[in-house]
Amino acid sequence: MEHLNIHSPILIVALPLFAAFLIPLISRAGNKVRGSFTIALLSFVAFLVGILAVNIYTAGTRVYTLGASVPELAIPEGYIVPVRIIFQVDGISIFMGIIATVVMLAAIIYSLQFLKDQTGQDRFYSLLMLLYVGVMGMVFTGDMFNLFVFLEIASIAGAALAAYRTNMADAIEGGFKYIVISAIGGLLVLFAIGILYSQYNLLNIAALAHYMEYGTLDMIVLALLAIAFVMKLAGVPLHMWAPDTYTVAPAGTTPMILVASYTSMYALYRVTFTLYGGHIDTTAIGWVLIIVGVLSMLIGVMMAVYQTDIKRVMAYHAVSQGGYMLLGVGVGLAVLNDPAALASYGRDAITGGIFHIINHVFYKALLFMTAEAIFFRIGTRDLNKMGGLARNMKWTTVLFAIGALAISGIPPFNGFASKLLIYETVMRFNPILSVIAMFVSLVTLASFAKVFYSAFTGPEMPAYKEVREVPKGMIIGMGILAVCIILFGVFPGLVVDTIVAPATDALINQGAYINSVMGAAP
Amino acid sequence: MAVWSYIYAVWSPIVWIIALIVLAVIALYVRSRGQKNYKKGTRQTDIFISGIQVPPAEQRHVQAHNIYWGFFSALKGFYNAIMRPHTGIINDYILWLVVIMAIAVLVIVTVS
Numbered sequence: 095m096e097h098l099n100i101h102s103p104i105l106i107v108a109l110p111l112f113a114a115f116l117i118p119l120i121s122r123a124g125n126k127v128r129g130s131f132t133i134a135l136l137s138f139v140a141f142l143v144g145i146l147a148v149n150i151y152t153a154g155t156r157v158y159t160l161g162a163s164v165p166e167l168a169i170p171e172g173y174i175v176p177v178r179i180i181f182q183v184d185g186i187s188i189f190m191g192i193i194a195t196v197v198m199l200a201a202i203i204y205s206l207q208f209l210k211d212q213t214g215q216d217r218f219y220s221l222l223m224l225l226y227v228g229v230m231g232m233v234f235t236g237d238m239f240n241l242f243v244f245l246e247i248a249s250i251a252g253a254a255l256a257a258y259r260t261n262m263a264d265a266i267e268g269g270f271k272y273i274v275i276s277a278i279g280g281l282l283v284l285f286a287i288g289i290l291y292s293q294y295n296l297l298n299i300a301a302l303a304h305y306m307e308y309g310t311l312d313m314i315v316l317a318l319l320a321i322a323f324v325m326k327l328a329g330v331p332l333h334m335w336a337p338d339t340y341t342v343a344p345a346g347t348t349p350m351i352l353v354a355s356y357t358s359m360y361a362l363y364r365v366t367f368t369l370y371g372g373h374i375d376t377t378a379i380g381w382v383l384i385i386v387g388v389l390s391m392l393i394g395v396m397m398a399v400y401q402t403d404i405k406r407v408m409a410y411h412a413v414s415q416g417g418y419m420l421l422g423v424g425v426g427l428a429v430l431n432d433p434a435a436l437a438s439y440g441r442d443a444i445t446g447g448i449f450h451i452i453n454h455v456f457y458k459a460l461l462f463m464t465a466e467a468i469f470f471r472i473g474t475r476d477l478n479k480m481g482g483l484a485r486n487m488k489w490t491t492v493l494f495a496i497g498a499l500a501i502s503g504i505p506p507f508n509g510f511a512s513k514l515l516i517y518e519t520v521m522r523f524n525p526i527l528s529v530i531a532m533f534v535s536l537v538t539l540a541s542f543a544k545v546f547y548s549a550f551t552g553p554e555m556p557a558y559k560e561v562r563e564v565p566k567g568m569i570i571g572m573g574i575l576a577v578c579i580i581l582f583g584v585f586p587g588l589v590v591d592t593i594v595a596p597a598t599d600a601l602i603n604q605g606a607y608i609n610s611v612m613g614a615a616p
Numbered sequence: 617m618a619v620w621s622y623i624y625a626v627w628s629p630i631v632w633i634i635a636l637i638v639l640a641v642i643a644l645y646v647r648s649r650g651q652k653n654y655k656k657g658t659r660q661t662d663i664f665i666s667g668i669q670v671p672p673a674e675q676r677h678v679q680a681h682n683i684y685w686g687f688f689s690a691l692k693g694f695y696n697a698i699m700r701p702h703t704g705i706i707n708d709y710i711l712w713l714v715v716i717m718a719i720a721v722l723v724i725v726t727v728s
Contacts (some may be wrong), residue, residue: 161723272707277712282717310724317720325713332716334702334709393698400688400695402680477680481673539685548680553663553673584629 100165102146103158103181106191107231109139114223119217131207132219134179137198143195147188151596155184155610157236157268168300168611176298176611182236184607185596186448190233190353190360192593193297193452194579197349197459198226203366204463204571205346207564208470218258218344224251225350232357236611237297238287243363245283245326248354249276255347256339268342272351275325275335279358282322286315300611303604308373316374319365320382326358329420330389333413337397340409341475346571348405349459352412356451359416363423363601371430371604380428387420388527391534402477404465407545408458411501414534415454421531422447424517424603425523430602439519443597444517447591453508453582457500460575464494467564467572468549472557477548484550491550493572498546500579502539508579511586 095615098105101227113135121128150156158165158181183191201222209215228248235241253276255270287297296302306312328336336355340348352377366379394414401407426444430433467490468483469475484491500507503514513535521528563569582589600607654660663670670676688695701712 271709274706275709278713313724313727314721317717317724321713321717321720331701331712332709334712337702338704396691396694396698397702480680481677506636518623519657544680544683547678547683555673555677571688584632 099145099149101158102142102149103156103183103234104160106139106142106146107181107227107234109135109142110230111227114220114227117220117223117462118503120214121219125210125215128216132202132223133199133206136195136202140195140199143188143191146183147192147593150183150185150188150350151592155182155600157604157610159180161235175296175301176236179240180236180298180611182233182300182607182610183234184610185593185598185600186360186363187233187600189448189452189593189597190357191230193356193455194229194233194350194353196574197223197353197455199302200459200463200571200574201346201349203574204568205344207567207571208346208466209344212563214258218255220345221251221255221258222347222350224248225255225347225354228252229350229354229357233360235446236299238290238299238302239297241299242280242287243284245358245361246276246280246358249273249280249326252276252347252351252354256343257352258344258347259342262342263337265342268339271335272339279322279326282318286318286322289315289318296613300608301365301371303371304608304612306370308372310514312370312373316365316370320362323358323362323365324386327355327362328390328413329356329386329416330413333390333394335349336413337406337409340412340462341403341405345463348462348466349455352458353455354464355412355416356419356455358405359419359451363391366427367430368604368607369599376430377428380424380426380430382525382581383420383427387417387422387424388530390414390417390420391531392417395534395537399537399544403475404468404477404545404549405462406481406540407477408461408465411461411538411541412454412458413459414538415450415501417534418516419447419450420511421452421455421520421527425520425527426598426602429523435523436602439522441602442515442600443519443523445594446512446519449515449586449594450509450512450596450602452589452594453500453512453579456575456578456582457497457507457509457511458475460493460572460579461497461501463568463572463575464490464497467568470564470568471561477545479556480549481552482554483552483561484556485554486558487550487563489563489569490572493569493576494550495546496576496579498542501585502542503535504539506580506583508582508586511583511589521612576609 117128120131128179146156157168159168160179162178168180170177190524209218225248228244228251231244232241232248235244253269253273256272257266259265290302291297293311294305296305325332340351343351366374391414394410394417398407398410398414401410426440426447429440465475471487472480496507500509503509517528517531520531
């Protein structure tokens with residue numbers, strides 16, 4: 095058990111990576127064997143994530159150095175800077191890891207039934223594992239180059255998964271758009287890393303933060319990284335690829351592609367708070383995040399309410415909800431150097447923004463799954479052709495209602511908890527921003543009222559008389575997320591104190607991150 | 617600290633759960649007061665619209681693109697403007713990236 099605890103950071107990344115290459119072999123034994131193996135492995139990885147989380151919440155940041163005599167030895171003897179590949183897992187890293195693991199479990203359980211009759215399942219599960227590896231690698235890594243490597247792994251796997259349904263032309267197009275955006279974003283990140291390496295001869299994030307001088311070149315690097323990550327997280331005005339990709343990806347993969355997008359948001363926070371923290375004009379950069387957030391919220395929701403494709407509605411809402419996260423964290427960043435404001439509302443604004451990440455991923459994943467459940471049964475995503483589905487798809491209706499109420503910020507669901515925190519803290523920073531956030535929530539509710547009316551209510555359509563509920567496996571996958579939504583909504587204080595507050599502390603406390611690695615200097 | 621006692625602002629899980637139970641009891645009570653003696657599939661459950669012939673199901677259900685028609689009509693100019701960048705063409709998306717990057721680099725060079 096002690097060995098598992100010590101080596102959990104690398105095992106969490108290595109086991110799914112190993113499984114990704116093993117799955118095509120295991121598939122020869124049959125779909126059931128593959129499904130059992132995948133669930134068993136992921137359950138074990140979830141257990142490892144759990145013990146790592148407990149360790150981090152009790153003992154603080156974990157440093158795991160590959161190839162060192164002791165994993166905690168970040169700087170070898172005789173050196174003054176870290177040179178090996180280091181995994182550095184703090185509160186915000188494990189927070190993202192928990193999100194990815196829970197969503198991955200729900201996605202796998204859902205996909206076992208959803209893709210039961212599809213071909214190419216061995217490649218699907220391999221790619222899904224690789225996507226998970228990419229996400230976990232990004233959030234665990236402590237150096238910039240591995241951040242790029244895992245970003246590329248996640249992007250390539252995500253693009254292939256988006257284009258999984260090769261019989262559909264728009265799926266290929268969505269996958270193509272995702273790979274183009276990801277490739278260009280990845281190149282921008284690599285170029286930025288190259289500039290940093292040429293200046294400092296360092297790749298480790300903590301070491302770079304320690305030696306950062308913040309010259310003109312460093313400002314250009316910040317701009318490149320910020321633009322690349324804003325594009326990857328689908329922030330306005332670089333969001334246009336997102337609806338095209340999220341709409342066509344199968345339901346088991348859309349939540350994980352979403353998690354990959356929010357992992358880019360994590361990377362953006364890591365760069366602004368940790369890598370450049372203490373050097374940048376936090377008010378200016380905070381306001382940039384706020385403006386991107388507000389634009390994302392407004393443009394996303396106004397486009398969403400206009401759509402008649404059920405998955406495109408949800409994809410635009412994903413853009414919109416990302417704006418809430420940027421708004422909350424942006425307000426916190428803007429007041430980072432004002433201790434009174436930070437203590438009064440800044441810290442809670444960051445907490446609200448981070449809390450919204452986990453809440454959003456859960457209800458958005460649920461909504462995408464319910465949309466695919468409808469597509470699974472009736473073969474169309476067009477809301478104009480739907481109606482009366484509540485009669486025959488009762489579970490899907492209830493689960494959709496839970497997701498819709500959660501995203502609209504209606505109590506007692508989880509969306510209300512994080513949105514209330516964002517409204518209250520942003521109100522104290524600038525009331526107009528808070529009013530905009532509330533308006534966006536209203537339009538969100540209107541949008542989902544439209545979807546609920548169009549798809550589920552109304553007379554029984556003759557074409558859908560024989561439609562049945564989706565298989566139990568899909569209901570269970572959606573049910574896991576619905577239970578999380580309700581529990582997070584009824585016990586938000588517990589969630590905030592246990593997993594969100596350590597993430598906020600990790601972002602604000604740049605010194606602790608640096609000292610975990612640089613403090614080990616002989 | 618016990619899970620039940622986690623108060624979050626004015627938010628108490630126990631109060632919420634009690635409120636949900638009370639609402640559920642009220643809803644079940646109101647439902648139980650409904651008419652039980654009716655036969656499904658007979659004229660008793662047919663739609664009645666003042667005696668006029670009931671149109672087929674497809675014509676009774678308001679289609680999605682007609683919902684919020686007034687809202688979209690009032691904001692026609694706004695929607696024409698925001699629809700224009702959403703061409704669906706990847707080249708246009710990359711053009712946006714190039715423009716944003718150019719603006720960012722210009723701002724940085726000017727500021728520094």
